[in-house]
Amino acid sequence: MVISAVRRASQPSRTEIAATTGLSHSTISTISSDLIAEGILAEAKGFEPAAMKRGRPQVALALEPRxxxxxxxxxxxxxxxxxxxxxxxxxxxxxxxxxxxxxxxxxxxxxxxxxxxxxxxxxxxxxxxxxxxxxxxxxxxxxxxxxxxxxxxxxxxxxxxxxxxxxxxxxxxxxxxxxxxxIAEALRWRDPLRYRDDFIAILLSHGIGMGLVIKGELFTGTQSSGAEFGHMIHRPDGALCRCGRRGCIEAYAGNYAIWRNARLGDENAEPLADLSDDDITALADAARDHDGPEREAFRKAGEAIGFGLGSMFALFDPAPLAFVGVGATAFDLMEPHVLSAIAKTAGGLHSKAISFDTEPNExxxxxxxxxxxxxxxxxxxxxxxxxxxxxxxxxxx
The missing domain is CATH 3.30.420.40 (ATPase, nucleotide binding domain)
Structure with missing residues (x-):
């Protein structure tokens, strides 16, 4: 509990650790002294505590880097x-x-x-x-x-x-x-107020992935790592996916799928092995500039994501969402279609509770x-x- 409190707060005082953990000051002092002696914690150097009216100045504790x-x-x-x-x-x-x-x-x-x-x-x-x-x-x-x-x-x-x-x-x-x-694990540490008990991280990149946290626990399956959102079926026997199956959400919303719809107009075309971030940025710029196949490709992507989320929200209530990756830089083009698709599903009953955030660097x-x-x-x-x-x-x- 003490180590966890120091890691989360960076440089807390013993008083702050006591408030966080509920342990007594004497217990905190004993444990911290042991951890310092073992070379796990150290008293922070250069720490300037707030002025106190009485008592000894507070000394901050830090993790010992070595x-x-x-x-x-x-x-x-x-x-x-x-x-x-x-x-x-x-x-x-x-x-x-x-x-x-x-x-x-x-x-x-x-x-x-x-x-x-x-x-x-x-x-x-x-x-x-x-x-x-x-x-x-x-x-x-x-x-x-x-x-x-x-x-x-x-x-x-x-x-x-x-x-x-x-x-x-x-x-x-x-x-x-x-x-x-x-990605979900990192978000929980970066912004614990927003990403805490229940939240979803969706990767919008060459592929589509998901990290899912339910009641404070990272979801994994009984045999695998769990939430393969990108390979949920959007349209049976639909567009060709990199996984070899057809109709996956990724086959409409992955970077290769957006590029394929915008440039080739053929959902049966073999997915490209790789695309640069600049390729997706150029498609997004064109979609913002004028109506055409680029804008339609992002519409299809947003629709596929939205129907997938709506199906999930029919099973459990909506949770805060983070869209991560280069595709998140074009989320403004997809968001209206994501929301519209969710609203058409049973999960759309709680659509007003949905909140989005984006992070382009995965x-x-x-x-x-x-x-x-x-x-x-x-x-x-x-x-x-x-x-x-x-x-x-x-x-x-």
Missing amino acids: AASIVAVVLSLNSLSAAVIDYAGNTMAEDTRRLVTQRMPAEALVSECIAMIRRLIDGADTSAGPVLRIAIAVQGITDSGSRKLLWSPITRHDDIPFADRLEQEFGVPVTVENDCNM VPLKREGAMMRALLHVDQEIFAAGPASRQPATDVA
Whole structure:
């Protein structure tokens, strides 16, 4: 509870921690003293408390950056990035590389991840603490145990055991997480007032994904990572999707689908393997400038998203929504059609409660979510358990 309070508040005083946790001042003092002695917390330097009428000045507590480090990896279509991050959340080293993911053998994808992580660890500041956790945010469906990639449009290979291979290489626990789930995790930490108990994060990018939080818990399935919103059926036997099926929401609202409708006018055309952000920006600019196939393509996208959301809201009440990714920069073109479609469904009964927000840059959110997933594991499963439960530092320290 104390570690969690410090991580959420950044540099709280012991009095503030007591107010947050409900623990007594004496208990906070004992626990914080132990954590400082163990090198997990530290008294914040340069902290200037507000003037107090009486009593001793308040001393802020902070996470000790050198206590540990984690590695956050983001694997997306044709892109791999990773960062070594210290216990306080500061980036120590990072790298990004472009890959042709759809042409690479499965082992080559895993090997690229291993090589990048190894380079970053070897090149990180020597003062960094031991690496205690690695989290991978990957575009596609992961298993519910967060061990492997079950299926993804970024590769032609299924069932890639990332966690097993990386654990063999680095000797620390590894999780493999759906990237949209990690976006939701990041939003929860960025804006806990809006994104708290129930909310939805929808990725509008080359593909369409969803991170879903219900009653404060990230939703995952019994066998997979869960909310594959983009592959819900919008129109049976409709447009060709990257997944090989027809009529998916993504086949109308993904970047490749919007481009296909605007430029080719053929829903049966093979989806493009990749599109630049500039391609989508140009389509959006044209749609705002004049009526034509570009504007119609965004209308179809908004309609597909809206009917999908309306079907979801028929099962449970609307929740705050965040649209993330380059497609969110064109959400003004889709929003009227999203709302119109929702209003035509049973979920539209509560449409006045729906609120939208947009965030165009998806990669930092994916990394932040993976980072928090890893750091929280260190907080809860390692440091909170006490010194006796900790494993010796590995060779990746």
